[in-house]
Amino acid sequence: MQPTLALLVVPLIVVACTAQGSAPGPVGAAPGPSEAPAPSGLALTGVEWRLVDVGGSPVAPAVGTRAAFLRFDAEESMLHGHGGVNSFFGPYAADGAGLRVETLALTRMAGPPELMEQERAFTAALHAVRAIRLGGGELVLLDGTGVELARLRAVEAQP
Numbered sequence: 320m321q322p323t324l325a326l327l328v329v330p331l332i333v334v335a336c337t338a339q340g341s342a343p344g345p346v347g348a349a350p351g352p353s354e355a356p357a358p359s360g361l362a363l364t365g366v367e368w369r370l371v372d373v374g375g376s377p378v379a380p381a382v383g384t385r386a387a388f389l390r391f392d393a394e395e396s397m398l399h400g401h402g403g404v405n406s407f408f409g410p411y412a413a414d415g416a417g418l419r420v421e422t423l424a425l426t427r428m429a430g431p432p433e434l435m436e437q438e439r440a441f442t443a444a445l446h447a448v449r450a451i452r453l454g455g456g457e458l459v460l461l462d463g464t465g466v467e468l469a470r471l472r473a474v475e476a477q478p
Contacts, residue, residue, distance in 0.1 A: 363413060363451070364393040368458050368471035370403075373440045375467075379403070379433055387441055389458075389471060398445075402438030404430030416452070418460070420445045444468035 370378050370387035378387060381403065389400040391411065398420065399408045409423040423442060429435070449463040460469040 363418075363453065363458070364391045366390075366473045367475070369474045370441060370469060371457075371472050372470040373437060373444055374469070376437075376440075379437055384430070384434065387437065388474075389445075402441050403434040404428055404438050407442065413451075416450050418448050418451045420448060441469060 368389040368391075370389070372378060381387070384403060385401045387401055387403040389398055391398050391413075393413075396410055396412065397408055398411045400406070402425075405426040405428055407423045407425040410421055412419045412421075423445060425442065430438075444460055447462050447468055448460040450461040450465070452459040452461060456473045458471040458473070459467055460471070462468055
């Protein structure tokens with residue numbers, strides 16, 4: 320293996336192993352978010368959630384790259400996604416309107432500065448999320464005080 324590639328692969332393996340070995344802590348819900356699924360019957364799992372807004376800024380269109388998204392796997396309590404440049408996965412804990420993401424394993428590719436900043440904001444929002452609001456085909460990530468961190472829209476899941 321080339322030394323440069325080894326420097327990139329080894330930290331990813333360490334992070335991935337750490338993510339799989341850690342168990343999410345207790346979930347605390349912020350006051351106010353709705354615990355009911357969307358009227359359309361959408362649930363957190365079984366849906367691809369496409370990022371539309373992060374930190375109050377609209378998401379840059381995906382041109383020549385995969386759109387930023389989240390997918391929750393309830394069976395394994397894992398989330399999988401893409402930040403616009405890099406793929407990620409990690410354990411999550413959901414309890415009613417509470418949501419907590421402990422650790423994310425993330426590939427480390429470089430991309431255009433605006434997409435890298437968007438991805439940084441998205442992964443920061445995932446680490447800070449403590450509650451969700453689900454309704455009208457949208458998933459809103461909230462911090463512990465109820466401040467909106469990111470907004471995602473349900474789309475037909477891509478394989």
